[in-house]
Amino acid sequence: MTFTLPSIPDITDAALAQRLQHKIDNKTKPLGSLGRLETLALQLGLILGTEAPELRAPQMVVFAGDHGLAARGVSAYPSDVTWQMVENFLAGGACVSVLARQHGMALTVVDCGVRHDFAPRASLVIRKVAPGTADSAAGPAMTPEQCAQALANGVELVKALPGNALLLGEMGIGNTSAASLLLSRLAGLEITDCTGAGTGLDDAAIARKVTVLREVLLKHPEARAPLEVLAAFGGFEIATMVGSVLQAAAERRVIVVDGFIASSAVLVASKLAPHVLQRCVFAHRSGERGHALMLAQLGANAAQQPLLDFGLRLGEGSGAALAWPLLTSACVMLRDMASFESAGVSEKSA
């Protein structure tokens, strides 16, 4: 199969941007005094194409998959933790579960390629390409067909979801390694600068991880185009997420990007369709080494800087869930705050 890229047009709309800015500027507050909340409100208005954006039925999707490379000791945890954590998500005990509940947000877990057979459950969607990727130190993590399948799965997933906002979560022991490899190759950065502690490696273990990842890069010198790079290094959960990001962008959903892994999926998607980034809100700058570099690659500038800087390095979508109420706040500010005129408040003296 081949993957058909959804159409993701430029949503720049100077007239709407001007109307939104005018509306923000006339709220009862000094000009610009809500800082980052104002740029967020402007972006949400542009994504949803309205001066009165309203976020409906936010969907937290946790993409899960296993990594053949994990057998090389690149993670502090065994691969079994992937399926155990999927069970934890479904049982409601994981961080993203409790935060999704706090915010009244639907949570869907997708088995994109976990090395485990799950019993069917509400909130669990099985889109298993294979039980884990192959070891990228020995060959490509997935075949081109598997990669296309995962991308298509991601597209179909989003088509079936209600609402206008997608929050990206993930689980996969070994997936910081995949994300580091994607960043290094796609951005042309040194692998040492892209590699961090993941779930909690010490310095010696990080050095070993870097050595492994450097060998993996040398194993795939020919992988240069985004989907080749994705197939060489990526996980099934990352490839499925890329498909979902592309479809969500095509539908003009608000995409709330979690940490290092979710950002790596957005990086791949943006190489295929740059306007994806117009739809992305970066929830946080994580504690994982390389995430700041990744965000810079994604053009997270002053207007689009990450909302939180909490030193998070959990993944799961926990940072996206934590930041979610800030997006709602930006919308209610835009919709419900009074203007100087409507409230009868004196404006600044000229």
Add this chain to the structure above:
Amino acid sequence: MTFTLPSIPDITDAALAQRLQHKIDNKTKPLGSLGRLETLALQLGLILGTEAPELRAPQMVVFAGDHGLAARGVSAYPSDVTWQMVENFLAGGACVSVLARQHGMALTVVDCGVRHDFAPRASLVIRKVAPGTADSAAGPAMTPEQCAQALANGVELVKALPGNALLLGEMGIGNTSAASLLLSRLAGLEITDCTGAGTGLDDAAIARKVTVLREVLLKHPEARAPLEVLAAFGGFEIATMVGSVLQAAAERRVIVVDGFIASSAVLVASKLAPHVLQRCVFAHRSGERGHALMLAQLGANAAQQPLLDFGLRLGEGSGAALAWPLLTSACVMLRDMASFESAGVSEKSA
């Protein structure tokens, strides 16, 4: 009248801190991987004295007052904006109003000394010491009796409020000037470093503001003790807030500190009773020059760093309201997340 300082004991509890840390460390996540959310959860547990903290009936209180010094042109807005914004808070159209509504949070506006007579309203509490402070460039902003009255008002206010969390908001044209003066004198800092754009002054106007504030400081060389400094420079809304902070701390409520003005009240309170700071969560680092210095004075270190860095400079309690769901998230994480044992998830290999 003289003001009686409530008793604010040290709530350090090494045994509880250890139990909390143990509970956090055994949640199904890599050690420390929730970063700032973990230190927040630990602090909330210590304030509320429990391993299962639960925030109940959060109270947003907006303290309002006018400033005699405003007549010297230190603000971009006329003093009338103070009462107009109070009407806006009560009508539900101000930023803090819409955010309080978003979070299901009670909002009380307190007339601590606004130059206006308000019609009685639900949610409006009249504790007017006088219709605005005196001009601190000509003499003390308030008499010692007025200062003591405002402090006592703040204490009584909090005694009457339900719940276990107080969010600090304020409104008062001219009050960044008062806060800059408090910071400069109490911390021994240059007034230029403590003075910013407030509601939106340009560079020339900031320079004029600094000149005025320097003269005010020279006018009150004898004001050195915290309550003398407060009476010399402070607003009635700041003094009332100091009283409320002290009482909230005495009752072990969680105190959510907004921006520059709210922090100046906490600075005064902490000079009277240092353990106040144990109960304070700093919601954000504002865009107002001097706030970073203020936070450093308040010992907002790595574990207590402000939750948001949004470049806010609105006041009203808007930043405290924005950050509120993060406190709730810290509590649900602590209460509801599974442990490795309860979820059957493998721990990190040693």
